Amino acid sequence: DAGVIQSPRHEVTEMGQEVTLRCKPISGHNSLFWYRQTMMRGLELLIYFNNNVPIDDSGMPEDRFSAKMPNASFSTLKIQPSEPRDSAVYFCASSFRIEQYFGPGTRLTVT
Amino acid sequence: SQKIEQNSEALNIQEGKTATLTCNYTNYSPAYLQWYRQDPGRGPVFLLLIRENEKEKRKERLKVTFDTTLKQSLFHITASQPADSATYLCAPLRNSGGYQKVTFGIGTKLQVIP
Numbered sequence: 527d528a529g530v531i532q533s534p535r536h537e538v539t540e541m542g543q544e545v546t547l548r549c550k551p552i553s554g555h556n557s558l559f560w561y562r563q564t565m566m567r568g569l570e571l572l573i574y575f576n577n578n579v580p581i582d583d584s585g586m587p588e589d590r591f592s593a594k595m596p597n598a599s600f601s602t603l604k605i606q607p608s609e610p611r612d613s614a615v616y617f618c619a620s621s622f623r624i625e626q627y628f629g630p631g632t633r634l635t636v637t
Numbered sequence: 638s639q640k641i642e643q644n645s646e647a648l649n650i651q652e653g654k655t656a657t658l659t660c661n662y663t664n665y666s667p668a669y670l671q672w673y674r675q676d677p678g679r680g681p682v683f684l685l686l687i688r689e690n691e692k693e694k695r696k697e698r699l700k701v702t703f704d705t706t707l708k709q710s711l712f713h714i715t716a717s718q719p720a721d722s723a724t725y726l727c728a729p730l731r732n733s734g735g736y737q738k739v740t741f742g743i744g745t746k747l748q749v750i751p
Binding site: 627 | 669671678679680681682683686726730733734736737738739740741742743744
């Protein structure tokens with residue numbers, strides 16, 4: 527398996543623009559997680575899906591963030607409108623049991 | 638609120654020595670605790686999981702202990718090598734609304750000096 531796939535790897539956008547991050551989990555995994563990582567706050571859970579259903583979205587910062595998982599092999603995280611404070615590395619991870627497998631991340635810069 | 642503390646400063650050790658990283662948690666009782674490794678520019682990689690009823694877990698040169706009384710986990714790398722240089726993340730899990738919710742520590746950066 528190719529592992530968790532994320533795109534794009536890097537995204538630079540201007541404040542106010544819409545940003546969409548994409549994730550393909552490992553085939554057969556039934557849980558999917560979106561995280562945000564910054565130097566100051568470390569790795570923070572944004573949202574958790576199980577069998578394509580959002581179970582815990584308590585980490586989603588505000589209404590500007592939304593996530594979808596239309597099927598078992600694809601998820602998106604959207605930020606609209608983006609702000610400079612959203613600049614971070616966004617990771618997607620999937621799991622079947624407890625241990626999580628992370629993608630390479632998307633480095634987002636909002637200017 | 639739940640809190641996880643790891644050595645916030647970098648840990649520098651000589652090659653061949655044993656590296657010991659500390660993870661302390663407060664205000665909750667995790668059923669499991671995981672350790673991950675993260676290299677620059679990459680996502681975290683799972684290393685080990687230990688359950689609350691296990692005192693110690695080993696995998697090759699790695700050893701993890703879990704003291705639920707002290708609310709502490711120690712992560713040891715024996716015979717350390719420069720290739721072990723990375724950031725190590727502690728990740729306790731707790732039951733939250735019927736699922737095991739994981740929270741990651743800020744990580745400890747380990748530098749093994751040749």
